[in-house]
Amino acid sequence: MYSDKLIDHFRNPRNMGRMENPDGIGKVGNPVCGDVMYLYIKIKDNKIDDIKFETFGCAAAIGTSSVITEMAKGKTLDEALKITKKDVVDAVGGLPPIKMHCSVLAADALRAAIEDYRKKKGSGNDKPKDS
Amino acid sequence: MYSDKLIDHFRNPRNMGRMENPDGIGKVGNPVCGDVMYLYIKIKDNKIDDIKFETFGCAAAIGTSSVITEMAKGKTLDEALKITKKDVVDAVGGLPPIKMHCSVLAADALRAAIEDYRKKKGSGNDKPKDS
Amino acid sequence: MRRVYMDHAATTPVDPRVMEAMKPFFSEKYGNPSSLYSFAQEAKKAMEEAREKIADLINSSSSEVIFTSGGTESDNLAIKGVAFANKKKGKHIITSSIEHHAVLHPCEWLEKMGFEVTYLPVDNKGFVSVDKLEEEIRNDTILISIMHANNEIGTIEPIEEIGKIAKERGIYFHTDAVQTVGKIPVDVEKMNVDLLTISGHKMYGPKGVGALYVRKGTKITPLIHGGGHERNLRSGTENVSGIVGFGKAAELAAREMDKEAKRLVKLRDRLIEGALKIENSWLNGPRKRRLPNNVNIGFKFIEGESLILELDFSGIYANTGSACSSKSLKPSHVLTAIGLRPEETHGSLRFTLGKQNSDEDVDYVLEVLPNVVERLRRISPFKKDFGEYEEALAKEQSHKH
């Protein structure tokens, strides 16, 4: 059902865990539906310097969360925003049709985290950390 | 499906064949339905001295024809008339439910042959042979 | 004693290679294909491979193949499924009078449910007339179901032509191909069919498994509702070992069918010729456009069930359309439909050849058969003619007056 790549990310998730004082958080999904992703980012020089995730959900949800953290890390925010659900699917070596929504969720989580960062920065509520 | 007894009568039918100048003939059944029995009898001293059958039909029809000739042979006409379909069924060691009508046919054929004989005798059309 | 099985239209043995393929799926790879873990996914994978093999054999896509429990269920699913799903469009169904009961009885049931069914007559060889069929099409015709080849007399129907008409008129077309798949080429595209029935145990696969080809986009209601298996069209835990065996059988058929059909045609023709040397006999069904393995001979003055048993004693296993051999005590509707008189239907004998049969088997049957017929005719009161009986009866009755 799942590709070896996805299974690898599920078993050995990269960048997993909570982040203290993130610059942005993306929270997507709903526990009622069975998938929730939290994506935390730290920004430096307009690039994603660090990224972490926490996921409640199936193997596809966990695997896609993990893979998107790898994909996003080091990218500028604009580059990161260009990551599509298709990129995620390709990066995990494909997903069963019924699990496609997990790739959407992962892309959405990243976008939400970046938006959160930009919003905070813009509003000045949380001063962006530069060094 | 069939008892060994019936199969034996089917494979080795007793008293099979046409009889020349019978004293009575019983013809029952219908080729349209798939079973026809001809039963021929010769009477001596009011007893069935000889009996033969010809049958178009299934193994049950042939087997019950054969067995009833054995049962009737040597019996007085009144005794022979008492042979029931149940006697025939018992004599062939039972019949599948769907084949029960064959035993009826055999008993009917015997009855028809005796009636034929009595009718001919009574009407004098055919003089009964006594010796 | 020699044993000659010549009832391959009734069922076939499981090919040893099929058995070999099935074996692991009973007690080793026994997982439920719906389960998630790797162990069960092996079963799922094997099942999907089998689906590909069936699809390849009939030139369909594998997503159009729905596994069922056999030919009868597939026929029921096709006919009731299309009827229920399209009843708003119309209530009229066209079929033939020589279909298998697995088609006729669902049609009769649908009649009770308010549908209308036209049962097309056939000619004296069993062929449906395409013109007649076209005439019977109505505005509310939703389904045509005509079998690919008849199981009793081997007639191969003009399916491509019928399919073309159905397509033009936008009517769903189902064919019962139980007797043809794996025996002669079947191509759902060429045949223009929307639904096609297959049965595993008629093609050296196991009993209890079949398939229905359902062309993409066909509106059809499931017959068996439940867990949503088979794209929601047929629920129930899948018969994995059966499906795997069925797939293997399809793979073997695809490879070996052409050669085997040629071989069988020779045996068939020799058997037909030999049997027809017996006097007062005739061939039921056509000489051409006939299944490669079907022989159906009528014998006058004797009855089929006793023929079958007599042959059985010589180790020959054959079949008959005689009423006496059926559960209903009705003579074969197929033989009746091609115009046989009832008394003639009783004396029909069907041999259907298969992989195991050899030239020697045909020799053996041709050696035994004349004696068997002769013996039963000696027992029969009709030495010359069935008419004799009616005459005798008439004479008896006039006598009484």
Place this chain on the structure above:
Amino acid sequence: MRRVYMDHAATTPVDPRVMEAMKPFFSEKYGNPSSLYSFAQEAKKAMEEAREKIADLINSSSSEVIFTSGGTESDNLAIKGVAFANKKKGKHIITSSIEHHAVLHPCEWLEKMGFEVTYLPVDNKGFVSVDKLEEEIRNDTILISIMHANNEIGTIEPIEEIGKIAKERGIYFHTDAVQTVGKIPVDVEKMNVDLLTISGHKMYGPKGVGALYVRKGTKITPLIHGGGHERNLRSGTENVSGIVGFGKAAELAAREMDKEAKRLVKLRDRLIEGALKIENSWLNGPRKRRLPNNVNIGFKFIEGESLILELDFSGIYANTGSACSSKSLKPSHVLTAIGLRPEETHGSLRFTLGKQNSDEDVDYVLEVLPNVVERLRRISPFKKDFGEYEEALAKEQSHKH
């Protein structure tokens, strides 16, 4: 790696003795039971012996046992068959909200066909209330269908009592006994049932075969029409090998079931206790009146599909009611019916024990499970409560204003 199959409610391996019994019926005794000759009658005889064995196991007469392709077909035949045959008498059916989809979906389909169905609620352990059921009976109620035991949470329903009521009121009563036959005693007389569903592959028989017990005199319409097999109630060439295997499985169950059930209860209880030591876990279903082999534990903050896969990596095969594992992406209707919140349904884990399982297997699961749960909880954002999520969400939103 150790392999521990604990998904016996999904399917069971074929018992080697069952396989042994089936073997001759593939390529040797392959005759069609409908054929007349001796060779095919062997198959017929074996099939009838199997029927006796099934009948013995449920205390019915063998003529009341109809072979089908499995539990799902039997459920469909019972429900649609009684509905169609008795629609003049009434259009109302009573069932429960925790039936298998093989019962629920036919009921839903019948609703579309004009029938009315009452889906009884259950209590938080999964029990149907007999009083409530009695209240719902109407003058036009023609069928009650309540499962013997639930496949997800193991609840054994008060079938005898319900049967008594149905009998008094002259209403047909069907029970889906797929999870009980061969596991705990089933007696159609004591239970007062008119129809009872059995599935072969849940009791160490093969997949693709099942039975429906139909009490003599029950008015029922066939689902699959055709050649008139199974006393006209289920047509189609019989799956002889499957039926023979099913019969053998019944024979073995009759002999071994009691002892096995006692053994499983011990394993079950040990597994339940051990699993409940993991914090934030709970038992789904009752402690008493529970299937001897069913364990269903809920774990907070994690999701079942990933649990299943994690266990799979350790060679443990289990099941879940999580939506993510289902074709429909809907959470288990059973867990929902007993009152679980949606987010709780996702974390359910079902182990169903069977013949192969030993004390060592339970030890192994209890060794692996805590680590697996712990690892997934580490990945999960919900460390303390699902509520945290809702709170966070609410905070975020208020933030925006």
